[in-house]
Amino acid sequence: MFDNWTIFPDIKWQPVPRWALVVWVIFYALFLGYVFHSHGDFLFIDMANLVVHEGGHLLFGWFGPRLGLWGGTLLQWLVPFLLAAYFFTRRQTSGFAFCSFFFFENWLYTATYMADARAMVLLLVTTGDPDHVEHDWNTIFTSLGVLQYDTTIGGVIRFLGWCGMIGSVLWLVWRGSKAAGIEDSGLASEGKRFATFLRK
Numbered sequence: 001m002f003d004n005w006t007i008f009p010d011i012k013w014q015p016v017p018r019w020a021l022v023v024w025v026i027f028y029a030l031f032l033g034y035v036f037h038s039h040g041d042f043l044f045i046d047m048a049n050l051v052v053h054e055g056g057h058l059l060f061g062w063f064g065p066r067l068g069l070w071g072g073t074l075l076q077w078l079v080p081f082l083l084a085a086y087f088f089t090r091r092q093t094s095g096f097a098f099c100s101f102f103f104f105e106n107w108l109y110t111a112t113y114m115a116d117a118r119a120m121v122l123l124l125v126t127t128g129d130p131d132h133v134e135h136d137w138n139t140i141f142t143s144l145g146v147l148q149y150d151t152t153i154g155g156v157i158r159f160l161g162w163c164g165m166i167g168s169v170l171w172l173v174w175r176g177s178k179a180a181g182i183e184d185s186g187l188a189s190e191g192k193r194f195a196t197f198l199r200k
Contacts, residue, residue: 013091013175021176024094028101028169035105035165040112040158045102049109050125052076072136073113076106097172104164107157115154117141 016024035043053072060071067074080103087095116122117137124133141147 011091013093016093016172016176018176020094021173024097024172024176025169028165028172032165032169035108040108042112043105043109045105046109049076049106052079053109054125069134069136069139073110076110077103080106093172093175097168097175100171101165101168104161104168107161107164111154111158111161113137113154114141114157115151117147117150117154 053076056071056073056075056078057068058071059075061068080099084096084099084103087099113122114137117135117140120135120138122135124135126133137150138147141150141153146153
């Protein structure tokens with residue numbers, strides 16, 4: 001098993017065709033523009049995040065109320081992280097970048113929830129008793145004694161989320177450009193061989 005891990009760093013990333021790289025960059029640019037102009041409001045992708053979040057409460061709730069409280073955010077972050085890890089081990093460039101991007105996008109969702117810990121103006125969803133809806137981060141921050149810093153913590157998480165999303169796109173561009181350079185050098189080499197063959 002360990003022999004496989006010793007050769008793992010030598011496994012090359014799957015190349016991204018130039019046209020696919022352009023399409024991906026346009027997609028991410030449009031999405032980032034959409035997020036920027038939302039000013040922290042609920043995004044369409046957050047509907048999926050919400051489903052995973054509520055599922056996390058149910059899943060981790062089996063291990064006790066404390067872990068169940070944290071479970072919404074844990075599963076919400078864990079799902080794209082594990083998918084990114086899978087694509088990383090498979091060296092699938094586009095898949096790794098996509099899952100990494102939306103792993104960090106989840107941080108924006110969490111940041112909004114965190115910053116609302118004191119104000120508690122967000123509409124909350126629960127899979128339990130609707131008459132006893134609990135604000136995750138109000139309860140968590142209160143237990144940690146940091147409730148007064150909710151907006152500051154939320155701001156830091158939002159900033160890191162933005163850095164992660166932009167970093168994921170830059171990494172994809174870097175990998176794609178590197179692969180395109182290798183492809184171009186390969187084509188140039190083949191062209192020279194063909195020209196030499198014609199001169200014979």
